[in-house]
Amino acid sequence: MSEVWFYSLSSVIIVSLISLIGVVVLAIKQSILNQIVFVLVSLAVGALFGDALIHLLPEAYETFDGPLTVSYLVMAGFLFFFLVEKYLHWHHHHDEESGVHIHPVGYINLISDGIHNFIDGVLIGVSYLVSIPLGVATTIAVVLHEIPQEIGDFGVLISAGFTRKKALWLNFATGLAAVLGTVLALISGTRLETLTSYAIPLTAGGFLYIAAVDLLPPLHKETRPLRSLLQLIAILAGVAVMAWLKIYEN
Numbered sequence: 001m002s003e004v005w006f007y008s009l010s011s012v013i014i015v016s017l018i019s020l021i022g023v024v025v026l027a028i029k030q031s032i033l034n035q036i037v038f039v040l041v042s043l044a045v046g047a048l049f050g051d052a053l054i055h056l057l058p059e060a061y062e063t064f065d066g067p068l069t070v071s072y073l074v075m076a077g078f079l080f081f082f083l084v085e086k087y088l089h090w091h092h093h094h095d096e097e098s099g100v101h102i103h104p105v106g107y108i109n110l111i112s113d114g115i116h117n118f119i120d121g122v123l124i125g126v127s128y129l130v131s132i133p134l135g136v137a138t139t140i141a142v143v144l145h146e147i148p149q150e151i152g153d154f155g156v157l158i159s160a161g162f163t164r165k166k167a168l169w170l171n172f173a174t175g176l177a178a179v180l181g182t183v184l185a186l187i188s189g190t191r192l193e194t195l196t197s198y199a200i201p202l203t204a205g206g207f208l209y210i211a212a213v214d215l216l217p218p219l220h221k222e223t224r225p226l227r228s229l230l231q232l233i234a235i236l237a238g239v240a241v242m243a244w245l246k247i248y249e250n
Contacts, residue, residue, distance in 0.1 A: 019175030040155020046238020077205020106160025121181025
C-alpha cells in the first residue's frame with residue numbers, strides 16, 4: 001500500500017506542477033503579452049469546448065444509464081456557474097470603488113479549474129488503487145490533457161486583469177486541488193467514484209458556460225481579418241489537441 005501512496009503522490013505532484021507552465025509567459029514582455037493574450041484566450045475556448053464535448057460528456061454518458069441524467073447535470077453545472085458569476089458581478093460592481101478591476105470570469109475560471117483538477121486527482125488515485133500500470137497510464141493522459149488547458153487558463157487570468165505573477169500562483173493553487181483529490185481517493189478507496197461521476201457532467205456544464213458566455217463574446221470585438229483568423233486557428237487548435245488526446249487515450 002505504501003508503494004501505491006508513493007506513486008500516486010509523485011504523479012499528482014507532477015500534474016500539479018504543470019499549472020506553473022505559465023512561468024514561460026513571465027519571460028515575455030508585457031507589451032508583447034498584451035498582443036498575444038487574445039490567442040491564449042482563443043486557445044482556452046477550444047480547449048474548454050473540446051474537453052467538455054470530447055472528454056467529459058462521453059465519459060459521463062458511459063457512467064449513467066440514462067442520458068437525461070447527464071443532460072440535467074450539465075444544465076445544473078451551467079446554471080450554477082451563471083449564479084456564481086451573478087454573485088461575483090455584484091461584488092465586482094462594489095469593488096470598482098476601491099480600484100479593484102478583476103473581471104469575474106477570472107474567478108469563475110479558477111473555480112471550474114479547481115473542480116476539474118480535483119477530479120483528475122481522484123482519477124489518478126483510483127487508478128493506482130487498481131494497478132500501478134493503470135495509474136501511470138492515467139497520469140500520462142492527465143499530463144498531456146492539462147498542458148494546453150493550463151496555457152489557456154493562464155491567458156484567461158491575464159485577460160481578466162490579474163498580474164502575471166498572481167495569475168501564475170493562483171493557477172498553481174487550483175492545481176493543488178488534484179493533490180487533495182488523490183489523497184481523498186486513497187483514503188476512501190473507490191467510494192469517491194460516485195461523487196466523481198456526478199462532478200464530471202457538472203464540470204462539463206461549467207466549461208461550456210465559461211467558453212460560450214465569458215470567453216467567446218469578447219473575441220467578437222476583434223474585427224481585423226488577420227487577427228480574427230488567428231482566433232479561429234487557436235480555437236481549432238485547442239479542439240484538435242483535445243481530439244488527439246482522446247484518440248491517444250483510447
